[in-house]
Amino acid sequence: MMGSVSEIVRRSSSRNAKLAKIPLGIAGRAAVGFGKKLVGGDKQQINAGLNQKAAEQLFTVLGELKGGAMKFGQALSVMEAAVPEEFGEHYRDALTKLQAAAPPMPIDKVHRVLDQQLGTKWRDRFQSFDDTPAASASIGQVHRAVWSDGRAVAVKVQYPGADEALRADLKTLSRMTGLFSSVIPGVDVKPLLAEITERTEDELDYRIEAGNQRRFAAAFDGHPHIAIPKVFASTPKVIVTEWLEGTPISALIAAGAQDPEGTRAQRNRIAELMGVFHFSSPELVGLLHSDPHPGNFLVAADGKLAVLDFGACAPMPDGFPRVLGEMLALAVAEDHDALTRLLYEHGWVIPGRTVTPEEIGAYLRPFSDPIRTDSFHFTRTWLQQVAGKASELSSPEMKTARALQLPPEHLMIFRVLGGSVGILAQLDAELGFMNLVRTWVPGFPAERAS
Template identity: 70%
Template sequence: MANRLGHRHDGSVSEIVSKRSSRNAKLAKIPLGIAGRAAVGFGRKLAGGDKQEINAELNQKAAEQLFAVLGELKGGAMKFGQALSVFEAAVPEEFGEHYREALTKLQSAAPPMPTAAVHRQLDQQLGTGWRQRFREFDDNPTASASIGQVHKAEWSDGRIVAVKVQYPGADEALRADLKTLNRMAGMMGAIIPGADVKPILAEISERTEEELDYRIEGGHQRQFAKAFEGHPRFLVPKVVASAPKVIVTEWLDNATPVAKVISHGMEDPAGTLEQRNSVAALMGEFHFSSPTIAGLLHADPHPGNFMVMPDGRLAVIDYGACAPLPNGFPPILGQMVALAVEERFDELTELMTTNGWVIPGKTVSHQEIQDYLRPFTDPIKTETFHFTRKWMQRVAGKATDLTNQDMMKTARALQLPAEYVMIFRVLGGSIGICAQLDAELPFMKLMQDWVPGYKEYRTAS
């Protein structure tokens, strides 16, 4: 690693401020551009143009504009894009590869910040003598994310470390982006099939302040690292140092990103079947077991946060978004699954009603609950389940089918209690990645082993 502890002034504050001031203008152009193209497309259809061809062209241009802006702006825009990326498998094939490619790019790609800005952040966060804490520091970032970028360095004790530095003004940009994106939620939901946009934005907005303070992330990661230390299947890098806008963790050598496993699987499904199934099983076990083992749920499930080590262990990074579950998963979750498995929908309906899953004043019958849940229950009907893009597309299509009045009527009577929002976000994201991997895994065994209430409720009943 080259020694890069010297200064290099290749950026200015005015340049950063200028870029930040154009954020809302760029985001605001998205709905205007889509509306304008839709009007032109409508005119072409009236003139006798091929409707399917025109729709495909409009979808492609809409996707290209949306994701190009999300990726360029970092901040809340890119964080939203990363959250959407796990639902890439739900995008119907007729919408083409432009959605898939654009969503996947948002998992780890963003333009780097100037070196001078990196050094200023390190001065402010680690002290002006920060260079003495490193033997070497590479000014060229190795990765970028929604609110920060990562540099490889050597700590004073000889350890190779990853230094995540928050972008200057990331806090203001993140809040501004989320405010603008929330206003555009309805439009974006219409052009991104398979993703429920509003809850994703609501959850990101709610956890904004936590993710902006890397000391909170450092605390989460320390808790995970201690709980999983020496684990034969998982690796959590230890935290070396943390400040509000800088966090230093152990470096992962020769790690293969899960995104690469996914892309290789798409190119050669037969050749990587064993690895894809193994990765999916490890991700499932990590998410299901971590509340019991660590008292926390890693709540940022996109492929950029998971890597496969040469010895087969799954390495997990980025602990900015975590949900505290000190007593593990709520037992009611296991009870609901047990009732759904045995198709005791009358008891399930009563359980949901008395525990806040049905909106007060609304009523639903057990037949309505049974019909509503039918598209989602495939993974709990067998000991193992093969998650595929076709299955994901079918489920997402039924869940968002506005022409199914009965389904919509039931949906309007139901609500997700606040304490389950993050759990279902992680569950949905994990399933999305399993579908991208085209993997088969023992989903029900994970549920039985790690979710309290399932075994007990079935035995007691």
């Protein structure tokens, strides 16, 4: 047994106390800031200071905790490119740190999990096992080892009590969505938390992740540009996979910020490979990899894109839904009359609400730049503009948004699309987006009508 009831209660109370400090701390600083304004302090400078301290506290707590707090933080980190310039580099720095490793689990706990999952003679299955973790994630950490046949492997071990921590964090975070929206302008966290909660149970069973990864590895076996680690063994709390060396996408993003032109060709190539991977997977694998953040993609030594972490995958046995291709084709053609009819027919309009073709056209306009040309340059500036439009509560477009809903069967697709666009903007990359659509999305014409 991982721990007594009292230990679980103690850990849960400690985590809740850390999370609870976030709104209390921000509220206290807001009161101090209000007092400074009353005595004539510079409002812009005071607000900037409050924003910086709020962001630092928020992201420090999320980074220290594993479980749902770190998972939520990693999901937010993908959208750091959408944060407006005026909110400062502290947001970007703090969000980017959430892609890095969490504090490691003590090695005696790692050995205990391996004893329980692989048997007390688990060392016989390895030639060697490195007790120093190579990476830490939201619910587990990775150790490098050498399999019995001499192959280098990654051994991912789930943290004891990760299930209780994950569920408790998500419950606590769901009560703080208003706070997150105020600290991170333009990001709606409610659907993000709902989606993470929805897939929680699947991610806690590494056998499900192993099954997903085996399917991806088989489908992309021999691919000239994309590499998926093979699976050697799996249990509910441990998974052993092929070890792949590579440079994290986050390092490529950082290099691009320092030398935009020097790394542009490589960033564009990686963006294209990520696009090929996401767009082709539903047809080739029957699954969509649904955890897009830079920590899950590496540039291998041979130039291939290596993809990691298959705990979150959406089943798509028939590939992308045809209706999405049909909708996109109508959006490209600006046939908003037919598009609006399709939205009504397929449950995109909330029952009892009404939207007009003119309203749909105006609503889509800020998002439609990538579909106007075969190739589009995704930048932070563009994404900030889109996020800004999407967060104007009093705008006519927001009124239209409140009449629309995303059908549950399409939720993960748009989650992946949003996360991928965030990474593309971080990469400052140009991508042949529409060429990928024509190749892999049914319902969209193979050639654009003249």
